[in-house]
Amino acid sequence: MSKKAQLYRTFKDKINSYWMLIWLILVVLTPFLIGFGLFYKSSLIFEEHSLTNLLFSTQWKPLAGKFGFYPFIVSSLLITILAVLISGPICLLAAINLTQYAKSFILKIMQPVIDILAGIPSVIYGVWGIIFVVPFISEDIAPLFGIETSGYNIFSAAIVLSIMIIPFILNILIDVFKAIPEALTEAALSLGATHWQTIKKVLLKKAFPGIISAFSLGISRAFGETIAVLMVAGNITKVPTNIFDAGYPLPALIANNYGEMLSVPLYDSALMLAALLLFIIVLIFNLFSRITIARFEKNM
Amino acid sequence: MKKIRKIEEIFFRSMALMSSILIIFALGLIIFSIIKKGFPALSWEMVSQTPKGGFYFGKEGGILNAIVGSLFLATGATFLALIIGLPVALYINVYLIKRVKLVNSIRFLLDVLWGVPSIVYGAFGFAVMIYFGLKTSLLAGIVVVTLFIIPIMVRAMDESLKLVPRGLLESASSLGATKTEIAFRVFLRQSFPALITATLLSFGRAIGDAAAVMFxxxxxxxxxxxxxxxxxxxxxxxxxxLSSPIEEVKNRAYAAALVLTVIILIISILSRFLTKRFKKNIIKF
Structure with a gap:
């Protein structure tokens, strides 16, 4: 090879490494840019309202300059917690089944099922919620409790969400259970424990941090979900008192009002604050989940 | 005592099995509901025409505008994300391979970024657009969706690139290949099937996203x-x-939902098929 060609190759390598580095830096900077941008846009509202007032006031009247996020935060929390309560045990049992008991044919079906569940767009879940869950709740479930409801409520939203977060929780749980050394479970089995006792006393105990991590990832997913929840939650600005009440979660608030926010003073600032809150809450749960799982893997 | 243990075993074993079946059943139920509601309303007119006057009151027309718009948007965003994401994934795995701590923190950050809801990206994009006085447009949609799918794409690619054996890098190096050549000629080729899957996964995310493009x-x-x-x-x-009170319009929403579901299923099947096909190009160890 000539010297010129050699030089050209090294030169090309240098150039490439520079622009690739620049792109890496840009990608890494995005979350900080988002956080800063949202904070900048929402900072205006702090000149007139205190943070505690914004978070704990129940009054949401943008035209009167009242921005209390409390009803939306409560709705979001209720829907998210309920969704994880429904989804969590099912995922836990399914993960136990898949890693401890299942024959390989169920495993083979399950992987594509999880992938497709993760791939279905949010809006399709919303449509399904309207077609199936809403009538099911209003016609079959609510009458059992002697309650009349349109079906557009917190419970419906939680059911739809609980299915949407299955792939995220289940995938992590499967990895967690697979990471636990077989020697441990085999030792328990050889001591005469039944399969379930081994799972209960050894596996679940060992996997506990991993399970917590999976659930908090589920929470962070559920908290930010927008369109599907918006379609079935009912969207009434009121602090919900039970799960058959309509709710109005934070993401739905942003999605429903961005059109008119420019015509009312401070409205855009308030909605950007809602987005910032969402960003921070999701980040916290996500961070917690990732740190727990990283620690768990290190200990294995 | 023994009996109780046996009952407990059988009980939880069947509960575990039921949970798996329940998840499969849920997916079946979702797809079945969408087909059942959407199929009767689906017609050639729906997928071949744009909305005509009075479309939103149940008159003639179709959703071709939305189908083509979504394809444009998802293709554009996937293309942009590929241009940025692929080099980043390669950079992490080839150039930074010795800096384990740094790479781990980058992975960690990307994982966290993956979890940011699309509406936050939408709101951020909207804020930026207002700041610069820009109007909503296809380009703005593409840019925001690109931001949204980059972490997904990079992490998905990274997961397969990190499985490329270290020996391959070392032997290429010892033959005198530069890092660029190793990245684009060796690593790219070795993980090609997985890179296609990652790209299709991102395309699916892009086409299904509503919250970011809304803004x-x-x-x-x-x-x-x-x-x-x-x-x-x-x-x-x-x-x-779907938010219309008119039955006709609602039915068309179900049909449109069926179209979107079919697109997503095709992407999923395609990615499985392509992965199998391109696997033969890989050097096996």
């Missing part, structure tokens, strides 16, 4: 002719039509 791409009844125009998208078209 940035706008909505229109015509097919966008340039990047500066607004663009309709399938998820939003479904969402808007």
């Amino acid at each position: 940035t791409a706008g909505f229109t009844d015509s097919i966008p002719q340039s990047l500066g125009q607004q663009s309709a998208t399938l998820p939003l078209s479904i969402f808007f039509q």
